[in-house]
Amino acid sequence: MDEPQAASSTADDPPTRQRRRRPAVPPARAAADGPPAGGRAVTGRPPGIKEVAAAAGVSLGTVSNVLNRPHVVSPRTRAKVERAMEQLGFVRNESARQLRAGSSRILAYLMLDPSNPFFADVATGIEEVADAADLSVFLCSSGEDAAREARYLDLLLEQRVAGVLVTPVDAGNERLRTLPARGTPVVFVDRTAGADDGCSVSVDDVLGGELAVTHLVERGHERIAFIGGPETLNQVRDRRTGAERALARAGLPPDRLVVLTTSALTVAEGRGAAERLLGLPAARRPTAAFCANDLVALGLLQMCVQLGAAVPEDLAIVGYDDIDFAAAAAVPLTSVRQPRRLLGRTAAELLLDEANNPGHAHQHVQFIPELVARRSTLG
Amino acid sequence: MDEPQAASSTADDPPTRQRRRRPAVPPARAAADGPPAGGRAVTGRPPGIKEVAAAAGVSLGTVSNVLNRPHVVSPRTRAKVERAMEQLGFVRNESARQLRAGSSRILAYLMLDPSNPFFADVATGIEEVADAADLSVFLCSSGEDAAREARYLDLLLEQRVAGVLVTPVDAGNERLRTLPARGTPVVFVDRTAGADDGCSVSVDDVLGGELAVTHLVERGHERIAFIGGPETLNQVRDRRTGAERALARAGLPPDRLVVLTTSALTVAEGRGAAERLLGLPAARRPTAAFCANDLVALGLLQMCVQLGAAVPEDLAIVGYDDIDFAAAAAVPLTSVRQPRRLLGRTAAELLLDEANNPGHAHQHVQFIPELVARRSTLG
DNA sequence: CGATCTTCCTAACACGTTTCAATCGGGCGG
């Protein structure tokens, strides 16, 4: 509308092309027009408890009482003070409050990767519990980078948050181990605590691997691929161990598990694994694959379809996590479901207990995963 | 291992079954054993600058200088102080620092829905810019709930964060409008600012809708479904407007756009829409669908395959957002790509400018979307 | 009129930051 060439849809410019509209609201404006919601002063720094007291004609302590112990203030006085706060646009300075009170009403969840729907669901569970306890949750993303993780831990410590939930990149991190000793409760999520000092909530990944591969064996598969990596991730190791155990239980030799290692648990890696897998000579090619993660499984699935391998006829696939997209794949994916939201809720509850209950005893809570069978293995 | 019945994989218990291991690390432990990383005192409250000064045998001011202006302290003294901080496990109290300094090094991104990969990518862009400016980002999720959004805005104000990026549930929220006046810069992400007072970064959704439908028209489709909702979302309205405009441009009558309204932009809603769509009599059934969102498109796609409708032969599908799962679908999805990460980066840059540059002028930056054609429309 | 509340105010406090004059330890020109 404002720039004719922009209305054309032929994109000959680089995709980062952009337009700017209404470039200059004059800066003077902020101080110029009438107060939008009362006679708010638009002075430099925000008004403090002091200004409110002056405006309401009461003392400073009374204003504080209105904020923290409203019942000890007479309704008339309270109303006066509240009106003054409204008019001045008073916002309590949390730094000052916290400095004096020593406590904060904030929890933090430091997670590996916000773009993995799994962690988003865990966070939702955490928030449910926090809301009920009148706490707020800040989410922090380490992006699987140990340095970022360390930076955030320092920051949270400096902020004196009420507690930290963490899915660690580096469970042995010294900061993580010393955190509890400095008075900040910590709960490990989806990973058993590195040391013994702390609570953890996790899901039995060995059992999950067993469930997946037992299911495949029961459907008649005798040569099964395990796709995942890197080996440094506990989750990957445990799920593979479970797979091996299931094979052994079925009386199959260990070499019937064909291990394809990936460098990350992503869709792209899953696609790459598909090419390696389908390139194997027919005699050695597995008839089923167990992926350490749904993202890998979805990549594998996509590439199989693209290369003309039928799922599950030519290759049955089992994923892990049962993210929403698993059921929505064109060939719905059999997957191992984890109680994601419950994981978050339980972790938050443990954290609250650690923070509030002096007789708190550290615990490791482990949940039982569940196999959800869909078309990718049932044909 | 510890509980025999847990080793069995027959899940007869409810899926929330759990085990607890090592229930009691004796609480006395925290005060009992040796300091794990030096002679750290395990007293009640964390040591302050005062204790550090005493331990290092220097004055209080010198410790502060080590923290804030290391260059004015001689290397020897500095080393002494740093050693003392290490030993005591000193952590600067950010509340006190901020109270005095008045400024915080934290940005917040208040987003609609953390489980939507779109927002996770925007957040990643924000973090890139923040990292470079030595700021940290806290993520907050409103979960599309206006009350939660309001609570978080209050909290962030009280924390005196350096700035707030927000994809609002309720763009007209009074709190949002008064935030800037109270000294906290705000940038609207993926939504043009409600009022004029503030920066915003968005993508031209009308153009995106035009691109999608123009592509379909060029491929010969003359009856096209628009699937999305609720109508209250700006994004949905704009994308539909674009669709209508493209039809008009092609000289097709407006009733060639068959609108199916959903109650949310989710996979489940997409599935539901598929049944409605395929249930239409052949004469009125569209040969192509433009979905307001990739989640809806993926649901539609899944159900089509399931009901035996070939994509794109029986129904061509275009999504919106180009999330990673779009390319990974078994029939790769044509979609309208938004520069998600750039959106975040630009928003963060505007925020920094608003915070640091006194001559800052509010801007509305709008990006141009791009169509990515894949098999779901190309056959 | 004294006892008892109720309501409100005063002042100390939490802790790191910053300022400023004062002090200290050398090195250096004389």
Next chain:
DNA sequence: CCGCCCGATTGAAACGTGTTAGGAAGATCG
């Protein structure tokens, strides 16, 4: 060897803002 200059360091004090204990003032009641 003396006095001076310089950088490093110190001690004291003010500050930012809200919290809270303890006491004063005012109101109510018997």
